[in-house]
Amino acid sequence: MQSYLLAKDRLDGFVSRLADRLTVYVPAKGADGLWSFVASGSAQPPLALTPEGGNTNMPPKSFVFPRTEVLMRFDNRAGEGGMILREEPVPAGRAVLLGVRPCDAKALAVLDGIFGRRASGDASGEVSGGAFGADPYWAARREATILCGLACNYPCPTCFCDQMGCGPHHREGLDALWTDLGESYLVTILTERGRELASDLAPAAQADLNRAESLKAEAASLLTGKFPMDKIAQRGVLELCELPLWAELAATCLNCGACTHVCPTCHCFDIQDEVKGERGRRLRNWDTCMSGLFTRHASGHNPRGDKLARVRQRFMHKFKYIPVKRGEAGCVGCGRCIKACPVNIDVREVVRAMNEQAPQTPEGAA
Ligand code: SF4
Ligand code: SF4
Secondary structure, three states: OOEEEEEHHHHHHHHHHHOOOOEEEEEEEOOOOOEEEEEHHHOOOOOOOOOOOOOOOOOHHHHOOOOEEEEEEEEEEOOOOEEEEEEOOOOOOOEEEEEEOHHHHHHHHHHHHHHOEEOOOOOOOOEEOOOOOOOHHHHHHHHHEEEEEEOOOOOOOOOOHHHHOOOOOOOOOOOEEEEEOOOEEEEEEOOOHHHHHHOOOEEOOHHHHHHHHHHHHHHHHHOOOOOOOHHHHHOOHHHHHOOOHHHHHHHHOOOOOHHHHHOOOOOOEEEEEEEEOOEEEEEEEEOOOOOOOOOOOOOOOOOOOOHHHHHHHHHHHHHHHHHHHHOOOOOOOOOHHHHHOOOOOOHHHHHHHHHHOOOOOOOOOO
C-alpha cells in the first residue's frame, strides 16, 4: 500500500489529465442546490470534493445500477423470421468516481454480494456472491468503475457508519482513499487499478501519514450514537414480526419511498416492457418495497397488502434477512433516509426497538 500527496491547488489539473484517459465524475452542487456526481467537465472549477452536509444527496449507486436501463430489444418481423430478440450489449467505457464516501463504497461491496461480481484480476473467473451468478450489467459497470474515496473527517449527526461495520475512513470497496489534510490530499492506493491514479504524484512523508491517522481517530470519536444490535441476531423472525413497533411505524409512514430512493444499499427493481407497434424494449427500473404494487401478484393477491407489512419488510430485510444470509447488515449507516423521511422516521430508533422491544402479548395471555 503506497501513499502520495496531491496539493489542493493542483486538483483541477490532476482531474483534467485524468479525464484524458477516463470519464471522471466528481461531487458537484446542481442548480437545484442538491449535490450529486457529475462529469468533471460540467462541474464549475475549482472542484470541491466535499459536499455541504457531508455527502451527496444521492449515492453513487446509480453509476453501477442505473435508475433505468435497457436489458433487451425486440422486433416482431412477421414474414421475416418472426420475433427478433436482441440482448442489449453490456456497457463499455471506463470511469472513475472521485470523492466517494466510505459508506457508499461499502454499500457497493454489500451489493456485490447480492448482484455478484467477478473479482478484478481473478484468473479463475470465480464469481463472488450472487446466488444466480453475476448480474452481467452490474458486473460490467462495477469492473469499469474505479472508486476513489474521500475519508470523512467530520461525520454528520445522522451518520452511524461505525455501527454498521464501516467507519469514516473505512476502505472496503475502494480502489484508493483520499484524506483531506488541509492544504493537500493524502492519496492512499488500495488496489492495482487504483494505482493508475497516482502515476504523477509525489510520495507522501511519514508526517502526512501520521496526520491522516490522527484525523481518522478524531473522526471516529465524533460518532457517539452507539446502539446495541446484538439481540436482533438472536431473536427469531416470528418474534421480530410480532413487535408493536411495526404498527407504530405504519401509523406515521406515508409509504412515499423517499427512504429507499436515497439508500445506497436498496436494490429492488421491476422489469417492464415498453412496446410501440411491433417493436419494444425490456427495461429494468428501480422499485421500492414501500410501494403497494411492488409485491402484487398477477392474481391480484398481495402478500404485503398493507402498510404495516411493507414498513416491516424494509427494516426486516436490512437488519434480519440480509444479515442471516450474508453476515452483515443491508445498511451502511449513511443517514440519508433519516434526512429524507418527511415524517421523521429514524432508522436508528427502529433498530434500537428491534433489539429491545418486547413482542406483543396476545390478549388474555399471562
Ligand atoms: S437504511 Fe438509511 S442509513 Fe442505512 S444505508 Fe440506507 S439510507 Fe443509509
Ligand atoms: S421516507 Fe419515511 S414516510 Fe417515506 S416511506 Fe420511508 S419511512 Fe415511510
